[in-house]
Amino acid sequence: MKLLAQLPALLAGSLSTSVAASFISDADLQRPLGTSSQAALGTTADHVSAPHYRESLLALHKSLVEIPSVTYAENEVGSFLMNYLTDLGLHAQLQFLPPSASSAAGPDDKPRFNVLAWPGKSRTPNPRVLVSSHIDTVPPFIPYGTSHLGKDGEVNGDTVISGRGSVDAKAAVAAQITALLDLMQSKEEEDFDPAEVMLVFVVDEENKGEGMRYFSDSLAHLDPAPAFTAGIFGEPTEGKLACGHKGFLGCTVRATGHAGHSGYPWLGKSATEVLMRGLVRVLDTDLGSTERLGNTTVNVGRIDGGVALNVIPEKAEARMAVRIAIGPQETGAKVVEARIRDVLKSVDAEEGTWDMECSNGYGAIDCNCEVDGFEKITVNYGTDVANLKGNHTRYLYGPGTIFVAHGPDEALKVKELEVAVEGYKKLILHALKN
Numbered sequence: 001m002k003l004l005a006q007l008p009a010l011l012a013g014s015l016s017t018s019v020a021a022s023f024i025s026d027a028d029l030q031r032p033l034g035t036s037s038q039a040a041l042g043t044t045a046d047h048v049s050a051p052h053y054r055e056s057l058l059a060l061h062k063s064l065v066e067i068p069s070v071t072y073a074e075n076e077v078g079s080f081l082m083n084y085l086t087d088l089g090l091h092a093q094l095q096f097l098p099p100s101a102s103s104a105a106g107p108d109d110k111p112r113f114n115v116l117a118w119p120g121k122s123r124t125p126n127p128r129v130l131v132s133s134h135i136d137t138v139p140p141f142i143p144y145g146t147s148h149l150g151k152d153g154e155v156n157g158d159t160v161i162s163g164r165g166s167v168d169a170k171a172a173v174a175a176q177i178t179a180l181l182d183l184m185q186s187k188e189e190e191d192f193d194p195a196e197v198m199l200v201f202v203v204d205e206e207n208k209g210e211g212m213r214y215f216s217d218s219l220a221h222l223d224p225a226p227a228f229t230a231g232i233f234g235e236p237t238e239g240k241l242a243c244g245h246k247g248f249l250g251c252t253v254r255a256t257g258h259a260g261h262s263g264y265p266w267l268g269k270s271a272t273e274v275l276m277r278g279l280v281r282v283l284d285t286d287l288g289s290t291e292r293l294g295n296t297t298v299n300v301g302r303i304d305g306g307v308a309l310n311v312i313p314e315k316a317e318a319r320m321a322v323r324i325a326i327g328p329q330e331t332g333a334k335v336v337e338a339r340i341r342d343v344l345k346s347v348d349a350e351e352g353t354w355d356m357e358c359s360n361g362y363g364a365i366d367c368n369c370e371v372d373g374f375e376k377i378t379v380n381y382g383t384d385v386a387n388l389k390g391n392h393t394r395y396l397y398g399p400g401t402i403f404v405a406h407g408p409d410e411a412l413k414v415k416e417l418e419v420a421v422e423g424y425k426k427l428i429l430h431a432l433k434n
């Protein structure tokens, strides 16, 4: 079913431009300026090489980045997306986090919700491919900005767009929506049935993944429940297809000693000393490594202990994030957790010295990276891939690099966004055929 007729005037201008969408090479960017008739369209200097959706893609990306949506405060960007998708003729729906979620409401008690969308006037019963990313960002908010404009101030493929979420993951959100719309409008993809695709943009990915977890659990209550054969997840992978990512385990380690005067250390037992020796040994141990993902790594993100400099500390604790290189997803984290416990006990085996609590972690995640035309990558960060239950094929792909995401210089180039639109189109078509 083609839905071209339902698409509003918003995209009509760009649709009439018959420039074939393509990957942008540097050679394309060297092409001469357009003719006077092209200039009259008010388009950019590299109009000839710009894909026809550049304007709408950049406008959507800008709107998303301009709306602050630090985790818990996704309400406004979710509302924007709901209206945007509805205006495009898609059927969109809010999925509110249940009161049982650890934080169903954000600041000012505004409810938190995922945005679900189906191409069509109503919910389609049997979508096979789920296209998803997240709408929350890490703090702090950084305003939208552009640099590296052309000499007349025009946007081109090398123009850099900055701001919080410009990469992670509003770039993916904008590229995924643009890709789906472009497939719906394309006359070349006659076999493409939009009713087989569903969009989900979730909250809380940067926290506990409650948005995707809730969406995943909610599928069982839909009638009929969708049976996805593939999930396409948008995260910064430098425009390469991820073969998988490390698993995750968060742990709090507590050491207990005996307090006493610091001048007589042999009369007490220093919890901070025990903790430090234990942590160093954990850091120095191979907790599990693979050729594909490298080493399991440990970040001791926080340490607390003791009460005063001249008192032997009775208590000390550390919180650590463990990035797990071994699988499988279901048990890899348990294996690493057991190894950490053994290492700590090897430092001090006395009963009552150690106490360790770990979150429900997961082992290394496998994704399908065997698709023609894509370079491959593995990544060290966690994603919502783990939070969608089912035996669907998983694809992890998106524009921009994780090396700037979460930092003060988060940014990407226009051409990275545009390459990702083409990438998502390919992945959606590939997933539907397999």
Ligand SMILES: [Zn+2]
Pocket: 134, 168, 169, 205, 235, 236
């Ligand atoms: Zn992300």
